[in-house]
Amino acid sequence: MPELPEVETARAAIEAAGLHREIADVDDTDTFECRPHAPGDLKAALVGRTLTAAHRRGKSMWCDTSGDGPALGxxxxxxxxxxxxxxxxxxxxxxxxxxxxxxxxxxxDVWYRFSLYFADGGSLRLRDKRRLGRVRLDPDLGDLGPDAELVGREEFRARVGRGTAPLKARIMDQSVLAGVGNLLADETLWRAGLSPLRPAGELRVDELDHLRRELRGAIRHAVKHGGVHTGEVVPHRRAGDHCPRCGGEMVRATVGGRTTWWCSAEQTLP
DNA sequence: CCATATGTTAAAAG
DNA sequence: ACTTTTAACATATG
Structure with missing residues (x-):
């Protein structure tokens, strides 16, 4: 589920309820979730400390820790x-x-892949059914592009408006923009009336500016209403369904390696 | 059993 | 060398 809006909600939760509580014990025994750390590495680094701040860029979160400790990603x-x-x-x-x-x-209980147990008796736990998440010390965020909600107009034009890859693949590339996932991409392109198949480098400047505006709008809506699934077109990503704006048929294809739905009437190629 | 799933990334291909 | 595409990852669910 988690794309930028869900991660922001999780970050805000940690900020509101997880900071400044002494860590008494850590369960870091899930070697896949905590890769490449060995069991006990995170525990040794975190016990006795507190989380002091919660940050986010795109879909990545990290917490500062007390006493000049490592960041918890x-x-x-x-x-x-x-x-x-x-x-x-x-x-x-x-x-x-x-x-x-x-x-x-x-x-x-097995779905809880990583846990901090606080000295006050409470806890902060990561539940991850599919086990594709990860927890690590001092995460390297060097390959991430600017946060999709914060990127400026000029930088957005320069980063998104190039290359031959389809537009959807471009905006989901985390080194181009950080935070856009499959559903947010479909929602944003639908709001902007742009085909996911357009070669990114062929967009006009006015189209790029409009895309950025709709991306910010989609993110703000999702954060406010509780997740990307609250988007307008997301519930219509189904066979036989129709565009909630014009009634056109929704069509499906694989774009950028992901299942993609768009309005056949409004999101057309030029 | 089969298909699909809100993400990342190494490897392959171009 | 750089960009793009594909496959694999581990697991759950309809």
Missing amino acids: IHLGMSGRVFITDPGGRLTIGGDYGGPRPETQPDR
Whole structure:
């Protein structure tokens, strides 16, 4: 689920409820989630410290730690969610902050791939069903482009408006822009009325500026309403469905390696 | 059993 | 050398 809006919600949750609590124990035994660290590496680095700030760029989060400790990097992957409990063990924030449908299956302990246990009795845990998320010390964010919500007009033009790759692949390339995932890309291109298949380098400047505006609008809407699945066109990404604006047929193809849906009437090639 | 899934990335291809 | 595409990753669900 997590794209930029969901990650921002998780970051805000950590900022609101996870900072300045002494870390008493750490479960870092999931060697895939914590790769390339060995079990115990994160524990040794974090016990006795507190998280002091929560940051985000695109879909990547990291927390500063006290006493000049290493940063704690968290990536939610395809299915990660952050859960934070109070000293009484009650869920205070996080968890069910997004998703296309409510959970029907009972919670399973094995889905919790990484945990901080605070000295006050509460915890901060990462639940990740698909296990494609990751936790690491001092994450390298050097290959990430600017955050998709913060990128300026000139930089957006220069970064997005080049290359022969299809436009959708371009805006989902995390080294070009950080934060756009599959659903946010479809939503943004639909709002902008642009075909996902357009070669990125062939966009006009006015089209790029409009795209950036719609991207920011889509992000703001998703953050405010609880996730990318609250987008206008996202619920219509289904066979036989129609564009909620014009009634045109929604069409599907694989673009940039991902299932892509767009309006056959409005998002056409020039 | 089959298809699909909100992400990343190494490897292959161009 | 740089850009683009594909496959694999680990797991759940309809």
